[in-house]
Amino acid sequence: MNKNSTIGENITRPWGFYRVIAQGKNYASKVIHVNVGQRLSVQSHNHRAEHWVVACGKAKVLLNDKEFVLEVGQSVDIPVKAIHSLANPYDEALEIIELQMGEIISEDDIIRYSDIYGRV
Numbered sequence: 001m002n003k004n005s006t007i008g009e010n011i012t013r014p015w016g017f018y019r020v021i022a023q024g025k026n027y028a029s030k031v032i033h034v035n036v037g038q039r040l041s042v043q044s045h046n047h048r049a050e051h052w053v054v055a056c057g058k059a060k061v062l063l064n065d066k067e068f069v070l071e072v073g074q075s076v077d078i079p080v081k082a083i084h085s086l087a088n089p090y091d092e093a094l095e096i097i098e099l100q101m102g103e104i105i106s107e108d109d110i111i112r113y114s115d116i117y118g119r120v
Helices: none
Strands: 010-013 014-024 027-034 042-044 048-056 059-063 066-070 075-078 086-087 095-102 111-114
Touching: 027 086, 048 059, 059 075, 086 095
Parallel strands: none
Antiparallel strands: 010 014, 014 027, 027 095, 042 086, 042 111, 048 075, 048 095, 059 066, 059 086
């Protein structure tokens, strides 16, 4: 995990925040809170896969060249190197539980393709 991340601490991002809730050698789990009208960058990871479960709200998901909506209790697997994004164009905050799995678990393992906040 990124040395700046502490379990239980909210890490602010332009789209909302995330909080690490557990971590180990080859995994980490987070709560990801996406504010109304916000979206994460279109990105991929070379070293980790992710599993997202919607805890509250609705998620608009981009996975490779497909877009779809997930509701509470629904989930999606994001394979290593898959191009993906998460958006909340809806009227209530979105929270997902994210499980990251891989040999390298790091915030540095993000390749951005597009980003509404200019972080490419």
